Amino acid sequence: METTAVAGGDDLGERPRQATVRDVAREANVSTATVSRVTSNKGYPVSAAARARVLEAVSRLGYSPNDLARSLLQERTFTVGVVVPDLSNPHHPDIVRGVEETAAANGYSVQFCSTDNEPDRLASYLDQMASKRVDGIILAGGGLDPDRALGAIGPFRMRTIVVGRYSNSVFPSVESDNRAAGQLATRHILELGHRRLGAITGPATATASADRLAGALEVLKEFGLTSRATSVVESDFSAEGGYAAAKKLLKRKSPPTAIIASNDAMAIGAMAAAADMGLGVPNDLAVMGYDDIVTARFLRPSLTTIALPTHEMGSTAMSLLMQLIDGEAVPQRTILGVDLVVRQSTTGR
Amino acid sequence: METTAVAGGDDLGERPRQATVRDVAREANVSTATVSRVTSNKGYPVSAAARARVLEAVSRLGYSPNDLARSLLQERTFTVGVVVPDLSNPHHPDIVRGVEETAAANGYSVQFCSTDNEPDRLASYLDQMASKRVDGIILAGGGLDPDRALGAIGPFRMRTIVVGRYSNSVFPSVESDNRAAGQLATRHILELGHRRLGAITGPATATASADRLAGALEVLKEFGLTSRATSVVESDFSAEGGYAAAKKLLKRKSPPTAIIASNDAMAIGAMAAAADMGLGVPNDLAVMGYDDIVTARFLRPSLTTIALPTHEMGSTAMSLLMQLIDGEAVPQRTILGVDLVVRQSTTGR
DNA sequence: TTGAAAGCGCTAACAG
DNA sequence: CTGTTAGCGCTTTCAA
Numbered sequence: 001m002e003t004t005a006v007a008g009g010d011d012l013g014e015r016p017r018q019a020t021v022r023d024v025a026r027e028a029n030v031s032t033a034t035v036s037r038v039t040s041n042k043g044y045p046v047s048a049a050a051r052a053r054v055l056e057a058v059s060r061l062g063y064s065p066n067d068l069a070r071s072l073l074q075e076r077t078f079t080v081g082v083v084v085p086d087l088s089n090p091h092h093p094d095i096v097r098g099v100e101e102t103a104a105a106n107g108y109s110v111q112f113c114s115t116d117n118e119p120d121r122l123a124s125y126l127d128q129m130a131s132k133r134v135d136g137i138i139l140a141g142g143g144l145d146p147d148r149a150l151g152a153i154g155p156f157r158m159r160t161i162v163v164g165r166y167s168n169s170v171f172p173s174v175e176s177d178n179r180a181a182g183q184l185a186t187r188h189i190l191e192l193g194h195r196r197l198g199a200i201t202g203p204a205t206a207t208a209s210a211d212r213l214a215g216a217l218e219v220l221k222e223f224g225l226t227s228r229a230t231s232v233v234e235s236d237f238s239a240e241g242g243y244a245a246a247k248k249l250l251k252r253k254s255p256p257t258a259i260i261a262s263n264d265a266m267a268i269g270a271m272a273a274a275a276d277m278g279l280g281v282p283n284d285l286a287v288m289g290y291d292d293i294v295t296a297r298f299l300r301p302s303l304t305t306i307a308l309p310t311h312e313m314g315s316t317a318m319s320l321l322m323q324l325i326d327g328e329a330v331p332q333r334t335i336l337g338v339d340l341v342v343r344q345s346t347t348g349r
Numbered sequence: 350m351e352t353t354a355v356a357g358g359d360d361l362g363e364r365p366r367q368a369t370v371r372d373v374a375r376e377a378n379v380s381t382a383t384v385s386r387v388t389s390n391k392g393y394p395v396s397a398a399a400r401a402r403v404l405e406a407v408s409r410l411g412y413s414p415n416d417l418a419r420s421l422l423q424e425r426t427f428t429v430g431v432v433v434p435d436l437s438n439p440h441h442p443d444i445v446r447g448v449e450e451t452a453a454a455n456g457y458s459v460q461f462c463s464t465d466n467e468p469d470r471l472a473s474y475l476d477q478m479a480s481k482r483v484d485g486i487i488l489a490g491g492g493l494d495p496d497r498a499l500g501a502i503g504p505f506r507m508r509t510i511v512v513g514r515y516s517n518s519v520f521p522s523v524e525s526d527n528r529a530a531g532q533l534a535t536r537h538i539l540e541l542g543h544r545r546l547g548a549i550t551g552p553a554t555a556t557a558s559a560d561r562l563a564g565a566l567e568v569l570k571e572f573g574l575t576s577r578a579t580s581v582v583e584s585d586f587s588a589e590g591g592y593a594a595a596k597k598l599l600k601r602k603s604p605p606t607a608i609i610a611s612n613d614a615m616a617i618g619a620m621a622a623a624a625d626m627g628l629g630v631p632n633d634l635a636v637m638g639y640d641d642i643v644t645a646r647f648l649r650p651s652l653t654t655i656a657l658p659t660h661e662m663g664s665t666a667m668s669l670l671m672q673l674i675d676g677e678a679v680p681q682r683t684i685l686g687v688d689l690v691v692r693q694s695t696t697g698r
Numbered sequence: 699t700t701g702a703a704a705g706c707g708c709t710a711a712c713a714g
Numbered sequence: 715c716t717g718t719t720a721g722c723g724c725t726t727t728c729a730a
Contacts, residue, residue, distance in 0.1 A: 020707055031717045036709055045715055067480040068421040069707035073722050077417070079460075079481070087442040087449075088643065097436045100463055104470070109477055111428075112461035114449055121453070128458055131416040132428070239647045268647045275649035294437065295644055298588045298617045300624035369723055380701045385725055394699060418723035422706050 019061035027057035039065050071133065080321060081111045081129040081137045083122065085144045089237055090293045091263065091310055095140045095163060098314020106322060108135075115144065122149055136321045139171070140164055140314070142206035142237075146171050159324040163317040165207040166333055172324070174317045174334045176308045178208045181338040182215025185288060185306055188340055189258045190223050192347070194286060197230040198249040198256030200266050202237050209262050212290075216260075231256060235266055242269025250277055250285070257285060258346070264289035264296050264305055271299070271345065286346040301344030309336040368410035376406035388414050420482065428458045429670060430478040430486045432471065434493045436463050438586055439642045440612065440659055444489045444512060447663020455671060457484075464493065471498055485670045488520070489513055489663070491555035491586075495520050508673040512666040514556040515682055521673070523666045523683045525657045527557045530687040531564025534637060534655055537689055538607045539572050541696070543635060546579040547598040547605030549615050551586050558611050561639075565609075580605060584615055591618025599626055599634070606634060607695070613638035613645050613654055620648070620694065635695040650693030658685040 021032040021039075028035065030050050037044040038054040046054075057063070071077040082099055084092040096112070103110050111134055115121040126149055129137060136159035139146050146167040149160070162173040189197060199216065201209040217227055233248055235241035242261050246269060249256055261267040267289030274285045281287050281301050289296070292307035313336060320330045370381040370388075377384065379399050386393040387403040395403075406412070420426040431448055433441040445461070452459050460483055464470040475498055478486060485508035488495050495516040498509070511522040538546060548565065550558035566576055582597055584590035591610050595618060598605055610616040616638030623634045630636055630650050638645070641656035662685060669679045 018707095021709090022707080032707090033709075033717060033719095034715090037716090040709075047715060050716080064476065064479045066421070066482060066707050068417050068426070068482055069722085070709075071722095072415070072417045072421060072707085072724090073709050075722080082461075087446045088439075090437075090439065093436040093442045096461075097463060097465070100436075100461065101465070104462065104474075109481060110461050112431075112445075112449065112459050113453065114446060116446070116450070125453075127413065130413045132458060133415060133417055239643055243647060265643070268644055272647040272649055272651075294588055294614070295617055298592060298621040299648070300621055302621075367723095370725090371723080381723090382701060382703095382725075383699090386700090389725075396699060399700080415723050418706085419725075420706095421708090421723085422725050424706080 018066070019063040020066070021063075023061055024054060024057045024063050027061060028053040030054060039063075040070075075133075077133050077135055078107055079109045079111055079132065079134045080318070081113070081125075081132075081134040083125055083137070083139050083144065084114050085119075085141045086117050087114050089141075089263070089265065091164075091291055091308070092141050094310035095314040095317075098311040098316075099138055099140070099318045100314075101311075102315040102318035106318075108318075108322070119145060119148055135325045136160065138163060138317050138321060140317070142202060142208050145205060159321060161317045161321045161324065161330075163313050172320060172330050172332050172334070174313050174320065174336070175208070176310075176313065176338050177335045178211035178338075179215035179218075181290060181306045181308070182212030183219050184215075184338065184340045185212070185260050185290070186216040186219040187222075188304070188342065188346065189260065189286060189288070190219065190225075192258070192286060194256075194258040195225070195229060196254060196256045196258075198246070198259040199230050199232045200235050200242055200245040200249070200259060200261040200270065201232060202235065202262045204234060206237075206262075212262070235262070237263050237266060239265045239269040239272075242266025243273045244269075246270035246273035247277070250274070250279070259285060259287050261287070261289045264291040264293045264303060267303055267305070267345075268295070268299065271301075271303070282344065282346050282348050288346050292341055296341075296343070299345070301348070304343045304346040305341050307339040307341050309338065312336055367415070368412040369415070370412075372410055373403060373406045373412050376410060377402040379403060388412075389419075424482075426482050426484055427456055428460050428481065428483045429667070430460045430462070430474075430481075430483040432474055432486070432488050432493065433461075433463050434468075434490045435466050435586075438490075438612070438614065440513075440640055440657070441490050443659035444663040444666075447660040447665075448487055448489070448667045449663075450660075451664040451667035455667075457667075457671070468494065468497055484674045485509065487512060487666050487670060489666070491551060491557050494554055508670060510666045510670045510673065510679075512662050521669060521679050521681050521683070523662050523669065523685070524557070525659075525662065525687050526684045527560035527687075528564035528567075530639060530655045530657070531561030532568050533564075533687065533689045534561070534609050534639070535565040535568040536571075537653070537691065537695065538609065538635060538637070539568065539574075541607070541635065543605075543607040544574070544578060545603060545605045545607075547595070547608040548579050548581045549584050549591055549594040549598070549608060549610040549619065550581060551584065551611045553583060555586075555611075561611070584611070586612050586615060588614045588618040588621075591615025592622045593618075595619035595622035596626070599623070599628070608634060608636050610636070610638045613640040613642045613652060616652055616654070616694070617644070617648065620650075620652070631693065631695050631697050637695050641690055645690075645692070648694070650697070653692045653695040654690050656688040656690050658687065661685055 166173040233245040235245040288304040296303035582594040584594040637653040645652035
């Protein structure tokens with residue numbers, strides 16, 4: 001019987017015991033304190049000779065300091081937890097990327113989890129992170145209700161930043177400028193001459209949708225229109241949801257000539273619905289979204305959208321969290337700018 | 350000056366010290382050993398009365414066991430590390446989701462990081478994970494060269510699973526059946542009558558592309574064709590890369606009538622290139638990809654593709670890793686099935 | 699069924 | 715500049 005087809009088991013079973021400070025100290029003929037002074041590299045004075053011997057022993061023994069012990073002592077793990085509601089919405093990986101990048105650049109690790117749109121999992125994740133003693137938490141994505149986290153977070157008074165929505169509770173937040181985004185989108189559509197608009201929003205719990213709608217209403221008024229110029233359908237941030245919502249809108253007696261979807265995935269769904277109903281985009285129906293996912297540029301017609309500072313939201317959230325961890329004050333709301341990206345799905349050009 | 354606009358700083362600065370076993374023990378009038386026996390819940394006998402007092406104290410004090418201390422003692426963190434090359438390729442979040450789900454279901458946490466296509470970051474991430482004493486590691490995605498990890502992983506003999514490619518080194522792998530995928534795709538295209546094919550592959554280091562190409566060649570032979578029936582262009586798994594590669598293919602003197610791209614993102618790029626060159630899909634050019642990302646179904650024309658068991662790859666990798674951690678043997682290669690999903694971009698229907 | 703005590707690997711006083 | 719020592723919070727013998 002071939003054993004090369006199998007790995008693990010006995011051969012990997014016996015890990016050689018990891019070298020410890022004591023091992024290194026013995027090999028380098030110094031005390032454990034000196035080893036620690038060298039490895040933690042905090043500028044504590046150590047003679048060149050001792051340092052060299054320690055370093056040599058470290059590399060010879062393959063010593064890697066045990067952060068568990070270190071963290072236990074220092075009450076600091078240099079790990080932050082990130083919770084997203086759903087990884088299939090491209091918005092979220094982008095945020096995570098921003099978080100991760102800034103975390104890595106500052107020596108932090110990221111403990112990651114997704115509630116997969118089951119809000120009940122939030123509490124157990126937070127418990128887990130509390131047990132692991134993460135230094136702070138980032139709650140990302142509009143789908144997550146930060147107030148549901150309060151019970152779990154509160155007792156530990158864990159440092160927490162909410163990103164992609166604002167919070168009624170105490171948590172500082174990082175958002176895109178959703179009101180401006182709503183204005184930008186609506187103005188673009190109205191300037192194109194459209195007067196019957198359809199809006200496909202996210203779930204009612206998403207503060208982003210509400211803010212964008214508010215911005216939209218302001219611009220409608222500016223154009224002398226009332227909210228009745230817009231039909232609103234609620235959906236769920238998925239292409240499938242956008243498809244269904246668009247069909248619903250387009251089947252009305254006086255259907256919209258333009259649809260603004262709350263993200264690009266829903267906009268793609270809306271474009272598919274239009275195509276399936278024999279409507280050309282943008283001539284019969286203009287469509288736009290929010291996010292500016294990579295694909296938006298490569299659709300034909302390419303998708304007009306509001307570019308959100310997704311990556312920056314993630315990195316900003318991480319920066320703020322580090323400030324919180326360091327005991328510094330942090331603004332309660334941080335709002336990042338957005339941009340209109342005009343493409344073919346509204347203008348044809 | 351308003352202070353409500355600012356959070357953190359002094360108010361959150363003073364965390365009440367976390368309750369410890371000792372606090373609970375004192376409150377419940379038992380020893381710390383008894384507290385531990387209750388909280389770790391391993392079936393060690395504890396009288397009902399003592400247990401009740403402990404539980405009461407635990408909830409009253411908001412006690413959450415410190416996993417740092419626990420792990421230090423048990424040499425077990427119940428944390429696994431996951432490294433992906435790049436989160437913007439939707440394939441990877443899907444794998445991560447699978448890992449995360451299985452991890453959560455089994456009480457494991459996931460330490461996450463992305464090398465952002467900079468292979469040099471791999472080593473430092475692995476060091477970090479080694480220091481955090483993760484129980485095992487999952488290297489996900491074709492872009493990652495597991496052999497580059499050997500140096501960092503080897504000395505610690507960390508349990509590692511590679512997913513999305515196979516490894517020349519000792520690491521067990523989980524892959525989709527790329528050879529079958531290549532066969533399926535090629536046969537579909539040839540059966541449609543195409544005889545001049547274009548293939549857009551990923552980077553040469555991705556074993557998946559090579560395996561698919563091998564499958565393709567077998568089918569070409571089956572149809573009495575040689576490899577000259579296929580022009581191959583190497584690209585990078587991005588829509589942008591697919592766009593450029595497709596243009597290159599379509600500008601040749603006898604351009605392909607069908608393009609098989611190595612993932613859906615590149616296929617979307619290829620469809621855009623076709624549209625921009627005035628070619629209709631599928632009549633002038635058939636296009637297909639691999640992955641079956643959500644968007645594929647909502648493009649118009651919708652995208653024919655090979656559905657990869659992405660999520661399952663992630664969950665399988667995590668299952669195997671847990672076996673490895675538990676000292677069990679594991680197959681060196683695990684290959685999961687794929688499916689052809691026929692849509693409009695090849696057939697028009 | 700319970701408690702006392704040792705110690706996981708590390709760092710931070712403190713003394714030299 | 716260096717070493718000794720105490721102890722982070724927990725689990726686990728061992729003995730009662």
